[in-house]
Amino acid sequence: MEFFSPKNIDEFFKVRERYPDAVLLAGGTDLMAQWHNNRSNPERVISISNLKELSFIKEDRGIIEIGALTTHTEISENKLIKKGIPVLAYAASLIGAPAIRNMGTIGGNIANASPAADLPPVLLIYDSSLVLRSKTQLRELKLYEFYKGYKNTVIKSDEIIYSIKVPIPDAVDKVEFYKVGTRQAQSIAKVSLAGFLKKEKKEVEVVRLAAGSVAPVPIRLFEVEKYITGKPLTRSVIADACDTLLRYLKPISDVRSTEEYRKIAMKGLLLKFLQK
Amino acid sequence: MIKRRWKINGKITQVEFSEEMRLIDVLRGPLDLVGTKEGCGEGECGACSVIVDGTLKLSCLILAATLNDGTEILTIEGVESTPLGKRIQKAFITANAVQCGFCTPGMVMATYYLLSKVKKPDRETIKSMLSGNLCRCTGYKSIFEAVDIATGRR
Numbered sequence: 001m002e003f004f005s006p007k008n009i010d011e012f013f014k015v016r017e018r019y020p021d022a023v024l025l026a027g028g029t030d031l032m033a034q035w036h037n038n039r040s041n042p043e044r045v046i047s048i049s050n051l052k053e054l055s056f057i058k059e060d061r062g063i064i065e066i067g068a069l070t071t072h073t074e075i076s077e078n079k080l081i082k083k084g085i086p087v088l089a090y091a092a093s094l095i096g097a098p099a100i101r102n103m104g105t106i107g108g109n110i111a112n113a114s115p116a117a118d119l120p121p122v123l124l125i126y127d128s129s130l131v132l133r134s135k136t137q138l139r140e141l142k143l144y145e146f147y148k149g150y151k152n153t154v155i156k157s158d159e160i161i162y163s164i165k166v167p168i169p170d171a172v173d174k175v176e177f178y179k180v181g182t183r184q185a186q187s188i189a190k191v192s193l194a195g196f197l198k199k200e201k202k203e204v205e206v207v208r209l210a211a212g213s214v215a216p217v218p219i220r221l222f223e224v225e226k227y228i229t230g231k232p233l234t235r236s237v238i239a240d241a242c243d244t245l246l247r248y249l250k251p252i253s254d255v256r257s258t259e260e261y262r263k264i265a266m267k268g269l270l271l272k273f274l275q276k
Numbered sequence: 277m278i279k280r281r282w283k284i285n286g287k288i289t290q291v292e293f294s295e296e297m298r299l300i301d302v303l304r305g306p307l308d309l310v311g312t313k314e315g316c317g318e319g320e321c322g323a324c325s326v327i328v329d330g331t332l333k334l335s336c337l338i339l340a341a342t343l344n345d346g347t348e349i350l351t352i353e354g355v356e357s358t359p360l361g362k363r364i365q366k367a368f369i370t371a372n373a374v375q376c377g378f379c380t381p382g383m384v385m386a387t388y389y390l391l392s393k394v395k396k397p398d399r400e401t402i403k404s405m406l407s408g409n410l411c412r413c414t415g416y417k418s419i420f421e422a423v424d425i426a427t428g429r430r
Contacts, residue, residue: 003295003341032337033318041296047342097408099325099332186320
């Protein structure tokens, strides 16, 4: 295995240019376990831990920007995040256990593109944008545009996730995150649901819903959102929303749960969110 | 080969290892610090917990080469030489918080980290901070008691 540890982002792009196939290593909580279990390492690894430019949290005109190397512990303890987007701090506090949260990064949680990742559903319903940086340019896209398929994203080999931008919602908007796992610590979600709801009098003005572990990637539930928008949350609307959800969900059975369980649990989470 | 100068348990130490080695491999291999245990090797059990630059981490999930020169590492071997560590060690003995002992180094490191951040943690905080460390013998009761004793509460 060849190992590179660029000291800053300019140096990183130089190494990256030479080795577009090298694997980028950040907190290591997924990749190190994976390499160990597969008994094989990639041919080339670029550690990005020294890129201090990627570790920051700042607020500017109602948007909180979080650098890709920010750890889950930093997210769960940060004052700006706890005040403006507290559900993200909460979701980060549910990941793994203290040592894992001290290591894992938000950029890694997004880049790894696991369907069971904890932060993406919450970032999706906050309507977050991802900032990708290459040697010569920055590009910004919505997080829901980033995922292509199972562990597959639209990032190009000359790009790195630089940061994620999260707009701060109004204090009155309802934001929730529910995670179903076997136990609280260390558990990988069987299913998860994040929801955002803004009402105009009785009717739903804006709703965003996102789910984990029910599709090949973390997804926005656009069909359900479309159905609910503009309607009052009556019992029949909620029941129809749940039917719509089940029509579009195609979860799989795997080591953590079954298709049937996932569907029932997701329906339960959506009910909980809309009824509360 | 990778060459690094780390401060391990307070002592500046020169070490050489190959690119694919994890921190746990370097600790237990060339450094002969075998107090740190490897349980699952995938970040689930906490047996390999160490403190890197003041932060609790899992040595099985750290590629050793990613730790720069000057990195400070505290392992179970170094805990005894700190006042807090000594207190924790005594508390574990008093509470009889050890059976087979395999999880103990990780438990002690997690406790050290907890008590260096929070002076008098309540039971919920203790449980949550040790939630990444599995013990299959004690049922945790005596371990939580040990942490209470180390805080001076009991």
